[in-house]
Amino acid sequence: MIALYNFHSHSHHCDGKQPMEEYVQAAIDKKFIALGFSAHSPLPFPNEWSLTPESFKQYVQDARYLIEKYKNNIDLYLGLEIDYIPGHSEDFESFITNTPLDYHIGSVHLVRHSESGKIWFIDGPVEGYIKGVDEIFNGDYRAAVTAFYRQTIEMINTQKPQIIGHLDKVKMHNKQRWFSTSESWYQKLVDETLEATAKSKSIIELNTRGFYTGKIDQYFPSTKILEQCLEMGIPVMVNTDAHHPSQLDKHFNEAHQLLKKIGFKNVKTPFFELEL
Ligand SMILES: [Zn+2]
Ligand SMILES: [Zn+2]
Secondary structure, eight states: OOOEOOOBBBBBBTTEEEEEHHHHHHHHHTSSEEEEEEOOOOOOOSSSOOOOOHHHHHHHHHHHHHHHTTTTTTTEEEEEEOOOOOOTSOOOHHHHSSSSSSSSSSEEEEETTTTTOOOEESSSSSHHHHHHHHHHTOOOHHHHHHHHHHHHHHHHHHHOOOOOOOGGGGGGGTTSSSSTTTTTHHHHHHHHHHHHHHHHHHEEEEEEEHHHHTOSSSSSSHHHHHHHHHHTOEEEEEEBBBBGGGTTTHHHHHHHHOOOOOOOOEOOOOOEEOOO
């Protein structure tokens, strides 16, 4: 069995459920070797789920305190899940220089329409997802999904994220209803995204959250994309995107078994590699 690790977790500082120390204690109980905190980066508009500039300070303080307190028990890391929204989010570099982070994840949850500037939230309830496509993209799912991948590619090219969060999350609410992920236009967008990833040397995370919350019957990204990663030499790791301490190891072993079955020989985190 592979050693337990997780670099994607959200505590009560953003949209998670419990204080950070409860995640640390749960991770120690389960004999994790490493745990990373990755709160949602502050955004320049009010929302329910990201850090605010004030809670960001508290988050960093809490993380530093816990890293020191538990240094003999577990390796803890201060990270951030940074949203990339052209024209709205700060450059990743500014987060990294203003606050010495141990690592970061780059993710797209909010897709900006390049002409109107309106923003489509892909991660909330399905009603909002549909309404966004209708109102911002005139009901054109292909245009909306294309905008998601274009923004992801731009993030990879301009920000060079260390880890790319839930690469194909745009499929979560779709369930093959409005577009098919096997259509050639969709596959072409994925191909371009992976070509950018191979150049940026980012790590792609296999994110188990959509699966264990029952929102979708597969992981992010899909098995087909993971197979492409192997062919292209793109490193992968597993994260559970835990929003509660009990979710720290959800589908951790199953996800590693899948990677092994696909043919991966190891997983790569920003700090170490483990053999499968
Ligand atoms: Zn995310
Ligand atoms: Zn997350």
